[in-house]
Amino acid sequence: MAFLQKFLIRTLYAVILLAAVLVLNFSMMHLAPGDVADTISQSMGGADEEVLAQIRADYGLDQPFLVQLGRYMGNVLQFNLGYSFFYNAPVTDLILDRLPATLLLVFTAQILALGIGVVLGVISARRPNGIASHFVTMLALFGYSAPVFWTGILLLIAFSLKIQWFPVAGMRDVTIEGGFFTHALDVARHLVLPVITLGSLFLALYSRLARATMMEVLGSDYVRTAKAKGLTEREVVYKHALKNSLSPVITLAGLQFSAVISGAVLVEAVFSWPGLGTLAFQSIIARDTPTILGILFFSALVVIAGNLLTDLALRLVDPRVGGKR
């Protein structure tokens, strides 16, 4: 019961936060020079002041800022994010069309980075001076300092062009025929390089943190108690120590969620992954304001959802988080 109540309160906060994000995004876009009328007139090969004013009047751009903002908010409430003049399609459709690809990329990268990061962290924490530990340190240094797009291009050259293991770009091979399984396999093959590129940065972060917390936990009193009970090394490390060292890593993963999404923009651009990132990239170049706003809105939505998920995961791992009693 208390849990449900907390969850509802969190959701309420999330809605308020989303509204704030909307207002802020809209205001910032409004402050930027140039508007849709410019874009449209450009695509028509130029237009005079009269036509521009007509276009502005048609799209309500001549109204005061607050009126425009109010209209926009009202539309968003009805799940209408506006119309993209560049793509000639409703923004909501555009985004929903591409969201699954981004979610697939982001969640696969995040989950793999978390899983592998924790395992590497645990292995290296058990032997702080072992080969695995030095490997993790190197990996962390590399993963954290190499820019995502550079890693991506390097991987492309190595594993798509020189050694042709993975496809160069896209998410699907349209020439492939077969059932669901064949298609899933095809998507997975396309997914490998983008996920490695995006995941490497976060793998570096998570493995370092997991290593540090695990080392601290292994020196704690309750680990000594577990040893004094006569439990095996495996039980001590993977039952008693691991669950305790997970909380900080999960917290960091939650905080990094926004970084994963902005990282996805770059990765998608490099691999032509048909997700929100590619859409964002193109609509920024085209000054397609409604689409940019829509993408920002959905990014905020994903980040907030990610934070809620993090909160849930933390509750599972650490009973103290729930604030029982």
Next chain:
Amino acid sequence: MEPLLKVENLRIELTTRTGVAPVIDNLSFELGAGESISFVGESGCGKSMTALGIMGLLPEKVGRIASGSITFNGEELTTASPKRLRDIRGNDISMIFQEPMTSLNPVYTVGEQIAEVIRAHQGLSRKAAWNQAIELLDAVRIPNAKGRVSDYPFQMSGGQRQRVMIAIALACEPKILIADEPTTALDVTVQAQIFDLLNDMKRQTGASIIMITHDMGAVAEMAERMIVMYAGRKAEEGPVEQTIEHPRHPYTRGLISCVPHIMSTISEERHALTEVPGIVPSLSDFGQNRCLFASRCNMVTQKCLEERPPEKPFANGQKAACWYAEEV
């Protein structure tokens, strides 16, 4: 008869930044079945190291048993395999730690933490072990054991957590229970309850107890024999009452005179409370061939600084490592 636990010439070395220091230097003692002994001394004199050495839990890569032997029931522990040591730990020899606040794992229920040790050593099913955990909680006098068994440690008070630790330690009815300052972190009324509980449990299970403490009151309450440690060496050993009555080592005498007497506030003459001047020597000074207490001793002579005093036995069972034990 062979004693239950026999420690002979034990030497435990710690590797520190400045070098290797013998934190336990040539320690020998015996523990009979059903007997209670107490280790007394200031912080850093090797009491806990002795306990961890017996448990085979010395800090990895830092501490090691350099020489000597520990025999339990005739079995040598210093050369036993890790697997054999795991079988003994928590089963035949178990341990209660100083800090109940941090000694329990915060993310598992107390029931699970008790049941786990039962499953590990007695091969009981999950259900049976859980039921036994409830019985044990009841035995250590936690009210409403059935309701509290699925509580997490953070939902319990310090005294309750230490009771849980005792339940874990006694779950497999060990032959030896090592209690490393079990009441230091608790307030005084709770301390008394924990001592009562330990005494009751000892009576019921017949376990031997090694009690590590710096509290002379606890010694008098819990133990039949006491061993006074100083700088990794045994300073004095003897039956509790006689040793407190007439210590044979200046350090023991100093420790005892530190304890205020409850009667002295009532009687007219009040003894001034004394202290042992100075501090325990640093680890780098451990292991020198002299009396390590000399720097704090008011009876010190040239001889004390030149040679380590041997242990002198007395007729009543007391033994003291002091050149002038007869005169103390």
